[in-house]
Amino acid sequence: QxxxxxxxxxxxxxxxxxxxxxxxxSDGSTMVFWHALDVPEHPAAHSVFARGIAAAGGRFIxxxxxxxAVLVFDIPPKGSNVTxxxxxxxxxxxxxxIAAEQGQAPDGAGDLVTADxxxxxxxxxxxxxxxxxxxxxxxxxxxxxxxxxNGIVAxxxxxxxxxxxxxxxxxxxxxxxxxxxxxxxxxxAPLTGKLLSGAEDSFVHVWQLSRxxxxxxxxxxxxxxxxxxxxxxxxxxxxxPAGDTFAVTGYDLSEVLCY
Amino acid sequence: xxxxxxxxxxxxxxxxxxxxxxxxxxxxxxxxxxxKDKVQNSNGRFVLPISGPVPWGxxxxxxxxxxxxxxxxVKRAEFTTAGxxxxxxxxxxxxLYGDRVLKLGTNMYSVTRPVxxxxxGSSKNLASQAKENVVPSPLAKExxxxxxxxxxxxxxxxxxxxxxxxxxxxxxTDEEEEHAAQTRPEELSYKVINIEATQExxxxxxxxxxxxxxEVAEPRPGSAEKxxxxxxxxxxx
Numbered sequence: 001q002x003x004x005x006x007x008x009x010x011x012x013x014x015x016x017x018x019x020x021x022x023x024x025x026s027d028g029s030t031m032v033f034w035h036a037l038d039v040p041e042h043p044a045a046h047s048v049f050a051r052g053i054a055a056a057g058g059r060f061i062x063x064x065x066x067x068x069a070v071l072v073f074d075i076p077p078k079g080s081n082v083t084x085x086x087x088x089x090x091x092x093x094x095x096x097x098i099a100a101e102q103g104q105a106p107d108g109a110g111d112l113v114t115a116d117x118x119x120x121x122x123x124x125x126x127x128x129x130x131x132x133x134x135x136x137x138x139x140x141x142x143x144x145x146x147x148x149x150n151g152i153v154a155x156x157x158x159x160x161x162x163x164x165x166x167x168x169x170x171x172x173x174x175x176x177x178x179x180x181x182x183x184x185x186x187x188x189a190p191l192t193g194k195l196l197s198g199a200e201d202s203f204v205h206v207w208q209l210s211r212x213x214x215x216x217x218x219x220x221x222x223x224x225x226x227x228x229x230x231x232x233x234x235x236x237x238x239x240x241p242a243g244d245t246f247a248v249t250g251y252d253l254s255e256v257l258c259y
Numbered sequence: 260x261x262x263x264x265x266x267x268x269x270x271x272x273x274x275x276x277x278x279x280x281x282x283x284x285x286x287x288x289x290x291x292x293x294x295k296d297k298v299q300n301s302n303g304r305f306v307l308p309i310s311g312p313v314p315w316g317x318x319x320x321x322x323x324x325x326x327x328x329x330x331x332x333v334k335r336a337e338f339t340t341a342g343x344x345x346x347x348x349x350x351x352x353x354x355l356y357g358d359r360v361l362k363l364g365t366n367m368y369s370v371t372r373p374v375x376x377x378x379x380g381s382s383k384n385l386a387s388q389a390k391e392n393v394v395p396s397p398l399a400k401e402x403x404x405x406x407x408x409x410x411x412x413x414x415x416x417x418x419x420x421x422x423x424x425x426x427x428x429x430x431x432t433d434e435e436e437e438h439a440a441q442t443r444p445e446e447l448s449y450k451v452i453n454i455e456a457t458q459e460x461x462x463x464x465x466x467x468x469x470x471x472x473x474e475v476a477e478p479r480p481g482s483a484e485k486x487x488x489x490x491x492x493x494x495x496x
Contacts, residue, residue, distance in 0.1 A: 003365050021347050029461060047274065054407065093268065093270065093416050094270060094271075096270065102313065116270075117268050117269065117270030118268060118270075133328075140269070142268065142269040142270040142273065144270075144273075155486070158269045158270070158273060159314075159316050159318070160313070160317045160318070160319075160320065161318065161319045166267075166328065169328065169331055171326070171328060172326055172330065173326050173327075173328075174324065174325050174326065175324045175326075176322070176323045176324070176360070177318035177319060177322045177323075177376065178320055179320055179322060180309075180313045180314075180317060180319070180320055180342065180344050181313075181314070181317070201307075201318075201341060201342065201412070203309070203340060203342065205340075207466060216328055217325075217327070218325075219325055219334075220323060221323075221327070221336070221340035222323065222336075225338075225340040225341065227309060227340075227341050227342070229303050229305055229307075230300065230305065230307045232307065248356070250281055251306070252280075252283075252285065
């Protein structure tokens with residue numbers, strides 16, 4: 001996996017693999033930091049990898065692992081003095097995705113969400129010490145990707161569903177039969193609340209999230225669908241914070257399609 | 260099989276699938292049976308249909324359900340896409356023997372296929388027999404048995420009165436052969452020539468005698484090169 005992590009004073013490119021985590025300067029010139037994953041002496045035929053990257057709290061990079069642990073790295077404003085500040089051990093299944101709050105979190109809603117293979121979601125508040133605010137138990141289906149916006153967790157699942165959860169209470173607020181296959185990518189445009197979902201069924205959908213601050217109604221509407229013929233969509237991202245353009249790529253596709 | 264794979268989660272299966280996909284990435288080798296079945300495009304990419312049954316446990320896309328803060332469903336909305344999915348009839352069996360429902364894992368070669376030619380004048384109602392055999396094709400078995408009999412090695416007991424054995428068919432399917440036989444003009448009647456292909460003991464003795472004459476001269480012990488030996492063998496014949 002590869003992700004940009006933006007901070008007030010710098011941007012880092014973070015890569016995860018079966019060996020561990022690497023962090024590079026935004027122009028790719030130098031490797032700032034490298035964290036190797038511990039491989040157990042007698043691996044029980046379970047693969048070891050790091051998966052799930054998010055920048056949180058303006059100074060941390062969180063990376064998930066196949067053991068279910070989330071590594072929290074403290075990033076200095078300059079230089080390579082990155083330290084492992086904390087290891088969060090609330091998940092018992094491999095981490096699939098991590099997302100930080102991209103809008104304005106309501107009080108008590110937390111600013112980080114972590115997801116795993118069993119569909120369990122954990123909500124955290126970031127800081128010197130991360131605090132677990134809530135846990136949404138999974139229903140057996142893998143939560144493959146997750147985003148957090150204005151206290152709404154948008155989660156994509158292996159069975160093609162998108163579910164919206166209220167971060168503060170942990171209650172489900174919407175359930176969408178969005179795709180016919182595994183959802184690979186979810187992205188959110190923070191300025192408008194547009195949600196992008198891409199799945200193996202070769203479809204990409206654009207949705208509109210909304211939250212009424214007075215009534216606290218959370219809604220999701222379908223805006224648009226695109227089909228990339230004969231392609232399993234593996235990546236989908238908005239190209240700008242308003243969500244006016246987005247890019248899509250798929251398995252074995254050497255192109256990135258821009259819409 | 261059961262032990263290893265039974266306890267894996269969805270995510271772990273997906274990881275196995277992703278690993279396999281990474282292995283095959285960028286290989287666009289075209290396979291003739293895939294191309295024929297329209298499962299693969301001519302550019303090497305596989306066809307992903309956007310219709311048909313969704314996997315068991317997945318819902319047909321189209322429904323949005325909204326809940327209020329008490330968890331009560333308050334609204335339903337629908338959206339449409341270009342896809343045309345349906346719910347699966349039932350879940351496939353996980354028992355050792357059972358109806359799997361899916362076609363994944365079955366033998367693509369066990370279905371008889373009509374050749375894609377256009378025959379002028381003849382009816383187009385020649386449906387192919389879509390026998391999906393789980394056991395190896397009995398035809399293949401008979402072919403091998405016949406070959407063994409020809410070589411004189413195997414003694415096959417023909418079941419009394421049974422019509423087993425290998426019948427040569429110059430047409431693609433049995434129906435075509437029957438159809439051709441029916442439409443054949445009267446004047447071109449043909450005689451059936453019996454080719455005696457089974458072994459009689461007398462003939463076998465004859466063959467052995469011929470084989471005996473094909474005795475190879477013993478290779479000279481002193482010769483070093485393998486090539487020389489081979490030449491000597493050939494000269495001996």
